[in-house]
Amino acid sequence: MKHAxxxxxxxxxxLTSTAHAADDALVTRGAYLAxxxxxxxxxxxxxxxxxxxxxxxxxxxxAIYTTNITPDPDxxxxxxxxxxxxxxxxxxxxxxGHNLYPAMPYPSYAKINADDMHALYAYFMHGVTPVKQAxxxxxxxxxxxxxxPLKLWNVVFLDKGVYQNKAGxxxxxxxxxxxxxxxxxxxxxxxxxxxxxxxxxLDESSSTYLTGGLLDNWFASNLTGEHNTGLGRWSEQDIxxxxxxxxxxxxxxxxxxTSVINNSTQALNDTDIASMARYLKSLPASGxxxxxxxxxxxxxxxxxxxxxxxxxxxxxxxxxxxxHCHGVDGxxxxxxxxxxxxxxxxxxxxxxxxINVTLNGTGxxxxxxxxxxxxxxRYAPVLNDQQIADVxxxxxxxxxxxxxxxxxxxxxxxxxxxxxxx
Ligand code: HEC
Ligand code: HEC
Ligand code: HEC
Numbered sequence: 059m060k061h062a063x064x065x066x067x068x069x070x071x072x073l074t075s076t077a078h079a080a081d082d083a084l085v086t087r088g089a090y091l092a093x094x095x096x097x098x099x100x101x102x103x104x105x106x107x108x109x110x111x112x113x114x115x116x117x118x119x120x121a122i123y124t125t126n127i128t129p130d131p132d133x134x135x136x137x138x139x140x141x142x143x144x145x146x147x148x149x150x151x152x153x154x155g156h157n158l159y160p161a162m163p164y165p166s167y168a169k170i171n172a173d174d175m176h177a178l179y180a181y182f183m184h185g186v187t188p189v190k191q192a193x194x195x196x197x198x199x200x201x202x203x204x205x206x207p208l209k210l211w212n213v214v215f216l217d218k219g220v221y222q223n224k225a226g227x228x229x230x231x232x233x234x235x236x237x238x239x240x241x242x243x244x245x246x247x248x249x250x251x252x253x254x255x256x257x258x259x260l261d262e263s264s265s266t267y268l269t270g271g272l273l274d275n276w277f278a279s280n281l282t283g284e285h286n287t288g289l290g291r292w293s294e295q296d297i298x299x300x301x302x303x304x305x306x307x308x309x310x311x312x313x314x315x316t317s318v319i320n321n322s323t324q325a326l327n328d329t330d331i332a333s334m335a336r337y338l339k340s341l342p343a344s345g346x347x348x349x350x351x352x353x354x355x356x357x358x359x360x361x362x363x364x365x366x367x368x369x370x371x372x373x374x375x376x377x378x379x380x381x382h383c384h385g386v387d388g389x390x391x392x393x394x395x396x397x398x399x400x401x402x403x404x405x406x407x408x409x410x411x412x413i414n415v416t417l418n419g420t421g422x423x424x425x426x427x428x429x430x431x432x433x434x435x436r437y438a439p440v441l442n443d444q445q446i447a448d449v450x451x452x453x454x455x456x457x458x459x460x461x462x463x464x465x466x467x468x469x470x471x472x473x474x475x476x477x478x479x480x
Pocket of ligand 2: 313
């Protein structure tokens with residue numbers, strides 16, 4: 059009896075500890091998927107507790123606040139069952155049945171498969187520290203605050219159904235498509251939105267998918283194969299380095315993309331990053347505004363900077379304030395200091411991002427806990443609207459960039475919009 063008991067204990071112990079190990083592995087996988095989904099970027103307030111909600115987000119109807127998704131039973135999602143959790147992510151319906159605003163990217167998360175949903179749920183219930191913090195009501199007044207119209211919105215715009223592998227495409231392409239369209243919700247910024255705030259395409263079957271969009275005063279670039287404003291001149295390796303490190307020979311991350319790199323893509327493994335690059339590189343050119351592919355022209359550079367002082371106020375500002383970092387030749391010192399020559403963001407017709415980054419600089423890119431050494435400074439206190447318009451007009455004309463001028467009126471609009479938000 060005594061002797062039989064011991065091995066039985068050992069067996070039981072072995073069984074429960076493998077069960078624990080399996081649970082731990084599930085929670086760890088869930089944590090990784092939560093990184094891929096960048097839940098923390100929206101569900102945390104500046105300087106607030108991670109995932110406890112409270113971040114203000116602007117919608118066309120007014121400001122709303124993200125909710126507490128820690129497992130606290132009273133103020134968070136601790137009482138959500140797995141089915142309710144999946145319904146919130148896939149259909150935008152909360153536990154009590156109210157519809158969520160599509161600022162929560164459920165049209166993208168609808169594509170998350172059942173295994174991944176299970177792992178995410180395990181992580182949110184067992185891997186996240188509960189925080190007691192009450193949710194804040196949206197600043198939207200009656201009657202616009204009624205949520206039932208969202209049910210109609212869902213009927214028209216929500217594409218239900220998890221991601222299905224596409225025949226004829228390899229494993230990497232399908233993995234990349236799954237991550238980009240689903241958890242990564244890249245289209246929530248990079249796809250233009252229609253009048254009902256819907257993304258004008260949720261996958262590559264739409265020619266507007268990932269052709270660039272303006273959200274929160276940042277223009278998220280065209281990610282199709284377009285050769286000037288898109289990724290046509292980037293290799294898969296260029297895209298991968300950008301997602302992993304926030305910079306490559308062509309451009310650096312700034313604006314709202316910085317937080318995507320800080321909180322999400324830098325944590326993804328090389329296989330997943332390579333798959334995302336593979337998928338993006340397969341998107342045919344779309345958007346942009348035609349014209350020949352950009353080619354660097356050093357002659358154009360020389361002409362622009364040898365006789366600036368007398369005639370060109372933009373070149374004067376550039377020489378005084380920008381040149382020591384971005385270079386006489388506009389090539390910066392990539393990947394540390396962004397090049398401006400041929401940079402897709404500079405060539406983009408919509409200059410919002412350029413104006414915003416020059417006025418306000420950018421939040422630090424933080425890689426493995428270390429902030430970038432020379433972040434783009436903030437010029438709002440130093441340069442007036444006309445000077446910023448002039449320097450950006452200069453940059454958009456120099457080094458063969460050949461992109462339309464920037465108007466002082468657009469700079470003052472951006473100054474007002476972003477100062478209100480500070
Ligand atoms: C782009 C911003 C954004 C991202 C990214 C995001 N959420 Fe949300 N989420 C929201 C907003 C906004 C709401 C509240 C919407 C409302 O009040 O109608 C919300 C609500 C929710 C709710 C409903 C909670 C409740 O209060 O009952 C859950 C659950 C949720 N999100 C989970 C997640 C998970 C898990 C992720 C990552 C996979 C995620 N969210 C990523 C913006 C976001
Ligand atoms: C919160 C908004 C937002 C989300 C979500 C987002 N991006 Fe971006 N992204 C931007 C903005 C704004 C830019 C332009 C500034 C820059 O180049 O960093 C950008 C730039 C980029 C660039 C560089 C393009 C260029 O021409 O310089 C790549 C590549 C990119 N994003 C890929 C992605 C991928 C892949 C995802 C999804 C995993 C994603 N982004 C999600 C806002 C976003
Ligand atoms: C201290 C060095 C420094 C100076 C000075 C500087 N920049 Fe930058 N700039 C950067 C860095 C670094 C980035 C990349 C984003 C980041 O990491 O902050 C950048 C990014 C940019 C971008 C976006 C391009 C991209 O893809 O990242 C534009 C446009 C820009 N700078 C314009 C200017 C203008 C105009 C001036 C002068 C008024 C200027 N910069 C002065 C360092 C500098």
